Amino acid sequence: MITGHCHCGAVAFTITxxxxxxxxxxxxxxxxxSGHYWSATQTLTSHLNLTRDDGLTWYASSDIAQRAFCRxxxxxxxxxxxxxxYTSIGTGxxxxxxxxxxxxxxxxxxxxxxxxxxxxxxxSNSQS
Ligand SMILES: [Zn+2]
Ligand SMILES: [Zn+2]
Known part of the structure:
Protein backbone atom coordinates (compact mmCIF):
# COMPACT_ATOMS: atom_id res chain seq x y z
CA MET A 1 0.00 0.00 0.00
CA ILE A 2 1.24 3.47 -0.93
CA THR A 3 0.78 6.43 1.40
CA GLY A 4 1.08 10.15 0.79
CA HIS A 5 0.36 13.55 2.27
CA CYS A 6 0.63 17.28 1.69
CA HIS A 7 3.52 19.23 3.19
CA CYS A 8 1.73 20.17 6.43
CA GLY A 9 -0.16 16.89 6.87
CA ALA A 10 -3.70 18.34 6.77
CA VAL A 11 -4.37 16.06 3.80
CA ALA A 12 -3.21 12.45 3.95
CA PHE A 13 -4.21 9.40 1.96
CA THR A 14 -3.55 5.80 1.13
CA ILE A 15 -3.78 4.11 -2.26
CA THR A 16 -4.82 0.49 -2.37
CA SER A 34 2.52 24.02 -8.91
CA GLY A 35 5.25 26.57 -9.57
CA HIS A 36 6.95 24.28 -12.11
CA TYR A 37 5.85 21.32 -14.19
CA TRP A 38 3.68 18.75 -12.42
CA SER A 39 4.30 15.02 -12.43
CA ALA A 40 1.45 12.74 -11.51
CA THR A 41 0.60 9.11 -11.16
CA GLN A 42 -3.01 7.91 -11.42
CA THR A 43 -5.37 5.38 -9.87
CA LEU A 44 -9.05 4.55 -9.80
CA THR A 45 -10.72 7.09 -7.52
CA SER A 46 -12.25 4.19 -5.60
CA HIS A 47 -8.69 3.11 -4.67
CA LEU A 48 -7.79 6.50 -3.21
CA ASN A 49 -8.68 6.69 0.49
CA LEU A 50 -8.40 9.97 2.35
CA THR A 51 -7.19 9.45 5.92
CA ARG A 52 -7.15 13.18 6.65
CA ASP A 53 -8.92 15.87 4.62
CA ASP A 54 -8.97 18.98 6.87
CA GLY A 55 -7.04 20.98 4.27
CA LEU A 56 -8.52 19.48 1.11
CA THR A 57 -9.89 22.08 -1.30
CA TRP A 58 -11.07 21.49 -4.86
CA TYR A 59 -10.62 24.13 -7.56
CA ALA A 60 -12.28 24.17 -10.99
CA SER A 61 -9.15 24.60 -13.11
CA SER A 62 -11.06 24.37 -16.42
CA ASP A 63 -14.46 23.42 -17.79
CA ILE A 64 -13.49 19.76 -17.87
CA ALA A 65 -11.39 19.21 -14.76
CA GLN A 66 -10.85 20.08 -11.15
CA ARG A 67 -7.73 20.06 -9.01
CA ALA A 68 -7.22 19.65 -5.30
CA PHE A 69 -4.74 21.40 -3.08
CA CYS A 70 -4.19 21.84 0.64
CA ARG A 71 -5.64 25.14 1.79
CA TYR A 86 -9.63 8.05 -12.25
CA THR A 87 -7.79 10.56 -10.08
CA SER A 88 -4.28 11.81 -10.80
CA ILE A 89 -2.09 12.21 -7.75
CA GLY A 90 0.97 14.45 -7.60
CA THR A 91 3.80 11.94 -7.45
CA GLY A 92 5.83 14.21 -5.21
CA SER A 124 5.39 13.82 -26.56
CA ASN A 125 3.46 16.88 -27.62
CA SER A 126 0.06 15.40 -27.02
CA GLN A 127 -1.75 14.22 -23.92
CA SER A 128 -1.71 10.52 -23.29
ZN1 LIG B 1 -1.06 20.83 3.81
ZN1 LIG C 1 -0.78 20.05 -17.19
Missing amino acids: GPLRPSIACHCETCRRL FCGSSLFYRLHNSE TLDSPTGLYTESHIYLEEKGDYYRIIDDAET
Missing part, protein backbone atom coordinates in the same frame (compact mmCIF):
# COMPACT_ATOMS: atom_id res chain seq x y z
CA GLY A 17 -4.86 -0.15 -6.12
CA PRO A 18 -2.26 -0.22 -8.89
CA LEU A 19 -0.64 3.06 -9.91
CA ARG A 20 0.16 4.26 -13.41
CA PRO A 21 3.76 5.37 -14.05
CA SER A 22 4.29 9.06 -13.44
CA ILE A 23 3.66 11.47 -16.33
CA ALA A 24 5.18 14.95 -16.25
CA CYS A 25 2.86 17.62 -17.60
CA HIS A 26 4.40 20.87 -18.80
CA CYS A 27 1.15 22.70 -19.63
CA GLU A 28 0.77 26.27 -18.48
CA THR A 29 -1.95 25.39 -15.96
CA CYS A 30 0.23 22.79 -14.23
CA ARG A 31 3.17 25.16 -14.15
CA ARG A 32 1.18 28.05 -12.68
CA LEU A 33 -0.55 25.92 -10.06
CA PHE A 72 -3.06 25.39 4.61
CA CYS A 73 0.24 24.60 2.87
CA GLY A 74 -0.71 24.89 -0.82
CA SER A 75 0.50 21.45 -1.93
CA SER A 76 -0.77 20.46 -5.39
CA LEU A 77 -2.40 17.10 -4.72
CA PHE A 78 -4.99 15.77 -7.15
CA TYR A 79 -6.38 16.25 -10.66
CA ARG A 80 -9.66 14.76 -11.87
CA LEU A 81 -11.60 15.05 -15.13
CA HIS A 82 -15.31 15.52 -14.40
CA ASN A 83 -16.34 12.44 -16.36
CA SER A 84 -13.50 10.17 -15.26
CA GLU A 85 -13.37 7.41 -12.69
CA THR A 93 3.22 13.85 -2.46
CA LEU A 94 3.81 10.08 -2.15
CA ASP A 95 6.00 8.54 0.53
CA SER A 96 9.10 6.70 -0.71
CA PRO A 97 9.70 4.15 -1.95
CA THR A 98 7.00 4.63 -4.58
CA GLY A 99 8.29 1.99 -6.99
CA LEU A 100 7.31 4.37 -9.81
CA TYR A 101 9.24 5.95 -12.67
CA THR A 102 8.56 8.85 -15.02
CA GLU A 103 7.15 7.37 -18.21
CA SER A 104 6.75 10.47 -20.37
CA HIS A 105 6.61 14.24 -20.67
CA ILE A 106 3.49 15.84 -22.16
CA TYR A 107 2.39 19.31 -23.30
CA LEU A 108 5.92 20.24 -24.23
CA GLU A 109 4.54 22.89 -26.59
CA GLU A 110 3.56 24.83 -23.44
CA LYS A 111 6.70 24.15 -21.42
CA GLY A 112 8.64 27.00 -19.85
CA ASP A 113 11.65 28.40 -21.65
CA TYR A 114 13.83 28.26 -18.56
CA TYR A 115 14.65 24.53 -18.37
CA ARG A 116 15.59 21.56 -20.51
CA ILE A 117 14.37 17.99 -20.20
CA ILE A 118 17.40 15.80 -19.74
CA ASP A 119 16.01 12.54 -18.37
CA ASP A 120 15.36 9.42 -20.45
CA ALA A 121 11.55 9.46 -20.36
CA GLU A 122 9.62 9.61 -23.59
CA THR A 123 8.66 13.08 -24.81
Whole structure:
Protein backbone atom coordinates (compact mmCIF):
# COMPACT_ATOMS: atom_id res chain seq x y z
CA MET A 1 0.00 0.00 0.00
CA ILE A 2 1.24 3.47 -0.93
CA THR A 3 0.78 6.43 1.40
CA GLY A 4 1.08 10.15 0.79
CA HIS A 5 0.36 13.55 2.27
CA CYS A 6 0.63 17.28 1.69
CA HIS A 7 3.52 19.23 3.19
CA CYS A 8 1.73 20.17 6.43
CA GLY A 9 -0.16 16.89 6.87
CA ALA A 10 -3.70 18.34 6.77
CA VAL A 11 -4.37 16.06 3.80
CA ALA A 12 -3.21 12.45 3.95
CA PHE A 13 -4.21 9.40 1.96
CA THR A 14 -3.55 5.80 1.13
CA ILE A 15 -3.78 4.11 -2.26
CA THR A 16 -4.82 0.49 -2.37
CA GLY A 17 -4.86 -0.15 -6.12
CA PRO A 18 -2.26 -0.22 -8.89
CA LEU A 19 -0.64 3.06 -9.91
CA ARG A 20 0.16 4.26 -13.41
CA PRO A 21 3.76 5.37 -14.05
CA SER A 22 4.29 9.06 -13.44
CA ILE A 23 3.66 11.47 -16.33
CA ALA A 24 5.18 14.95 -16.25
CA CYS A 25 2.86 17.62 -17.60
CA HIS A 26 4.40 20.87 -18.80
CA CYS A 27 1.15 22.70 -19.63
CA GLU A 28 0.77 26.27 -18.48
CA THR A 29 -1.95 25.39 -15.96
CA CYS A 30 0.23 22.79 -14.23
CA ARG A 31 3.17 25.16 -14.15
CA ARG A 32 1.18 28.05 -12.68
CA LEU A 33 -0.55 25.92 -10.06
CA SER A 34 2.52 24.02 -8.91
CA GLY A 35 5.25 26.57 -9.57
CA HIS A 36 6.95 24.28 -12.11
CA TYR A 37 5.85 21.32 -14.19
CA TRP A 38 3.68 18.75 -12.42
CA SER A 39 4.30 15.02 -12.43
CA ALA A 40 1.45 12.74 -11.51
CA THR A 41 0.60 9.11 -11.16
CA GLN A 42 -3.01 7.91 -11.42
CA THR A 43 -5.37 5.38 -9.87
CA LEU A 44 -9.05 4.55 -9.80
CA THR A 45 -10.72 7.09 -7.52
CA SER A 46 -12.25 4.19 -5.60
CA HIS A 47 -8.69 3.11 -4.67
CA LEU A 48 -7.79 6.50 -3.21
CA ASN A 49 -8.68 6.69 0.49
CA LEU A 50 -8.40 9.97 2.35
CA THR A 51 -7.19 9.45 5.92
CA ARG A 52 -7.15 13.18 6.65
CA ASP A 53 -8.92 15.87 4.62
CA ASP A 54 -8.97 18.98 6.87
CA GLY A 55 -7.04 20.98 4.27
CA LEU A 56 -8.52 19.48 1.11
CA THR A 57 -9.89 22.08 -1.30
CA TRP A 58 -11.07 21.49 -4.86
CA TYR A 59 -10.62 24.13 -7.56
CA ALA A 60 -12.28 24.17 -10.99
CA SER A 61 -9.15 24.60 -13.11
CA SER A 62 -11.06 24.37 -16.42
CA ASP A 63 -14.46 23.42 -17.79
CA ILE A 64 -13.49 19.76 -17.87
CA ALA A 65 -11.39 19.21 -14.76
CA GLN A 66 -10.85 20.08 -11.15
CA ARG A 67 -7.73 20.06 -9.01
CA ALA A 68 -7.22 19.65 -5.30
CA PHE A 69 -4.74 21.40 -3.08
CA CYS A 70 -4.19 21.84 0.64
CA ARG A 71 -5.64 25.14 1.79
CA PHE A 72 -3.06 25.39 4.61
CA CYS A 73 0.24 24.60 2.87
CA GLY A 74 -0.71 24.89 -0.82
CA SER A 75 0.50 21.45 -1.93
CA SER A 76 -0.77 20.46 -5.39
CA LEU A 77 -2.40 17.10 -4.72
CA PHE A 78 -4.99 15.77 -7.15
CA TYR A 79 -6.38 16.25 -10.66
CA ARG A 80 -9.66 14.76 -11.87
CA LEU A 81 -11.60 15.05 -15.13
CA HIS A 82 -15.31 15.52 -14.40
CA ASN A 83 -16.34 12.44 -16.36
CA SER A 84 -13.50 10.17 -15.26
CA GLU A 85 -13.37 7.41 -12.69
CA TYR A 86 -9.63 8.05 -12.25
CA THR A 87 -7.79 10.56 -10.08
CA SER A 88 -4.28 11.81 -10.80
CA ILE A 89 -2.09 12.21 -7.75
CA GLY A 90 0.97 14.45 -7.60
CA THR A 91 3.80 11.94 -7.45
CA GLY A 92 5.83 14.21 -5.21
CA THR A 93 3.22 13.85 -2.46
CA LEU A 94 3.81 10.08 -2.15
CA ASP A 95 6.00 8.54 0.53
CA SER A 96 9.10 6.70 -0.71
CA PRO A 97 9.70 4.15 -1.95
CA THR A 98 7.00 4.63 -4.58
CA GLY A 99 8.29 1.99 -6.99
CA LEU A 100 7.31 4.37 -9.81
CA TYR A 101 9.24 5.95 -12.67
CA THR A 102 8.56 8.85 -15.02
CA GLU A 103 7.15 7.37 -18.21
CA SER A 104 6.75 10.47 -20.37
CA HIS A 105 6.61 14.24 -20.67
CA ILE A 106 3.49 15.84 -22.16
CA TYR A 107 2.39 19.31 -23.30
CA LEU A 108 5.92 20.24 -24.23
CA GLU A 109 4.54 22.89 -26.59
CA GLU A 110 3.56 24.83 -23.44
CA LYS A 111 6.70 24.15 -21.42
CA GLY A 112 8.64 27.00 -19.85
CA ASP A 113 11.65 28.40 -21.65
CA TYR A 114 13.83 28.26 -18.56
CA TYR A 115 14.65 24.53 -18.37
CA ARG A 116 15.59 21.56 -20.51
CA ILE A 117 14.37 17.99 -20.20
CA ILE A 118 17.40 15.80 -19.74
CA ASP A 119 16.01 12.54 -18.37
CA ASP A 120 15.36 9.42 -20.45
CA ALA A 121 11.55 9.46 -20.36
CA GLU A 122 9.62 9.61 -23.59
CA THR A 123 8.66 13.08 -24.81
CA SER A 124 5.39 13.82 -26.56
CA ASN A 125 3.46 16.88 -27.62
CA SER A 126 0.06 15.40 -27.02
CA GLN A 127 -1.75 14.22 -23.92
CA SER A 128 -1.71 10.52 -23.29
ZN1 LIG B 1 -1.06 20.83 3.81
ZN1 LIG C 1 -0.78 20.05 -17.19
